[in-house]
Each structure stands twice: as structure tokens, then as C-alpha cells.
Amino acid sequence: MLEVRDLQVRYGAIRAVHGVSLEAADGELVALLGANGAGKSSTLMCIAGALKAAGGSIRLGAEDVTGASPEAKVRKGVATVPETRDVFPDLTVEENLTLGAYIRRADTNGVREDREKMLTLFPRLAERSAQPAGTLSGGEQQMLVIARAMMSRPKLLLLDEPSLGLAPVVVDQIFEMIAALKQSGLTILLVEQNVAKALSVADRAYVMRLGAIAASGSAAEIGAATDLSALYLGG
Template identity: 80%
Template structure:
């Protein structure tokens, strides 16, 4: 479903991503792990179309989308949830969800069906559907941006640090929802510093260090074989 080959990303003279390749099959969840500065978020933003690669290619369902911008990527079936949790604070929860379905605005019945499905999946959002999104807690805003991304009916969902700054109980809820989305057949790429949680839900994982893939394998293989002290602390 997603193929990234020999991807390179530069910020001026600085090469942030150095020829990485990764794949995600239909219905598979892959985790992208590594310390801050490893190149994980840069990789995600490049796949999402927000950054242009210096080299390499990106394919969704076999189609080359390397040069596509963010809006085109959404139309190609890719949705992104960034670590910044950008809600529209003055709009209600329901209005935020509807904005996520903009590319499907002529499919009113389908949009209504999906909105109800998201409110069922995230009952706390249903309780606050008429509330301004800016008044939600951090965990509720994370639920909202994931649900809003799902309103475009993506084939591939990119999640960048969904547990960042959240209380452990809320993190458990977020990962429970991620598991539900995975079981629905959605392909997910997860960037996450909570290694244990990421490997619980992942089928496979890639470990990045200094812009390169340092290790890859099944979640079990990565958990057993990777020295995460070395990855995160340079030991």
C-alpha cells in the first residue's frame, strides 16, 4: 500500500534523511522508532507531501505520488495527524469533523455515516460534539484530530507522536483506538517515542538513527534484538 524507496530529504546543506526505504502492506501497522533528531518526523512530513524529497520515490497503492502536495496526497488516500494536534479551536467538535470530509463534501450520506462512526469510536467526542474544540483537553484534541483525519476515508494514516504529553490513562485509550483502526484494515505508519506501546500494536518496525534505517523487522524481532539504550542515548 505504501512504498518509500531511497528517500533523501535536505534542509539546505543539512541532510536529514539519508536514503531510507520502507514499505507498509494493506492493513499493516508499521512503527518508525528513534531518538529526537533521527529523522522520523521529517520522513513523515515528506511522505505527507509537506516536504519535497531531494531524491527517492513515494508510492501509494502502486501510484507514484513523489511530487504531490498535501492536498493531492489526501485525494490519493493518505491522511496525516501531526504531533502539534492542530484543531480549529473556535469551531465545534462536529464542525472540525466535517472539515475533515471536505474532499467528500458531495457524499452527504457517506459523510454522515462516517461522522457517526467516529463519534461511536470516540464516545468522549460524542459527549462534546457541540463544544468548541479549543476547550477540549489534550487527550480529547488528539482523539479529534485522529477522527478528523479518518473523515477523508484514507487508505494510509500517518500518526506522528500521538502519545506526546498525554497522561498514561489517556495514552492507553489512544492506543486502543489505534488498534481498532488497524483491525478495520487501515494501513498505519506510526512515529512514536513510547517504544513499548508502539511495539504492542505494530506488525513491523523500523528504527532510525541519524537519518538512516538502523534496524528493521517484526515488532517481536525489534523488541528482542534492538539496543534501545544505544538508539536513544548513544550508548
């Protein structure tokens, strides 16, 4: 599904990502872990097409999509939930969901069906479907941006720190939501600092440190790695 080879991301003279290779098979949930500043978001936003790669390649299935724009990536089945968790605050929950299907807005019946599907899957959103999104709690807004991303019918979902700043009980709800999406066969790349929660849903994990991959393995292997905290030191 996703194959990243020797990816490089730069901000001017700063080399944020140098030589990251990772893959996610069809239906796999892969966690990308690491301390603040390790280069996780840069990697994810580059896969999303929002940042230009300074080197390396990104393949989706058989297709090289390294230089593709964010919109082209969405059309090829990649949906992204950035760290910023942006809802359209003045629009209702339902309207926010509809905008997530922008690339296939002509298919009004299909969009309506998908909206119903999301509201059935996530009753907390259904209860608030007519409410302006700006009035939702942080956790509900996170649920909404994930559900909105699903409205483009992605094959690959990129999630950047969905648990950031949320209370433990809300984090549990978000991870239940992620687990439910995985059940549907979706491929997910999950960037997280909450190692325990991420490994509880992941099949495999990569640990980034200083812009490179420092370790990789099955979720069980990474969880059992005695040097995991050492891998985090120094960011």
C-alpha cells in the same frame, strides 16, 4: 500499499533524511521509532507531501506519488496527523470532523454517516460533539485530530507521535483508538518515542538513527533487540 525507496530530505544544507527505505503492506501497522532528531517527522511529512523529497521515491500501490501535493495525497487516500495536534479551537467537535471530509464535501449524506460512525466508535467525542474543540483536554484533542483525519476515508494513516505529552492513562486510550482503527483494515505508519506502546500495537518496526534506518524487523524482534537502547544513543 506504501513503498518508500532511498528517500532524502534536506533543510538547506542540513541532510535530515538520507536513504530511508521502508514499506507498509495493506492493513499493516508499522512503527517508525527513534530518538529526537532522528528524522522521523521529516520522513513522515515527506510521505504526506508537506515536504519535498530531495531524492528517492514514494509509491502508493502501483503509483509513484513522490512529487504529489498534500491535497493530491489526501485524494489518493493518505491522511496525516502531524505532531502539532491542531484542532480548530472555536469550531465544535462535530464541525472539526466535517472539515476533515473537505475533499468530498459535496457528499453530504456520506459525510454525515462517517461523522456518526466516528462518534459511535469514539464515545468520548460523541459526549462532547457540540463543544468547541478548544475546550477539550489534550488527549481528547488528539482523539479528535485522528478521527478528523479518518473523515477523508484514508487507506493509509500517518500518525506523528500521538502520545506526546499525554498522561499514561490517556496514552492508553489513544493506543486503544489506534488498535480499533487497525481492526478496520487501515494501513498505519506510526511515528513514536513511546517504544513499548508502539510495539504493543505494531506488526513491524523500523528504528531511525541520524537520518537513516538503523534496524528493522517484526515488533517482537525489535522489542527483543538487546542493542535497542544503543541504537537510540546519539539521536
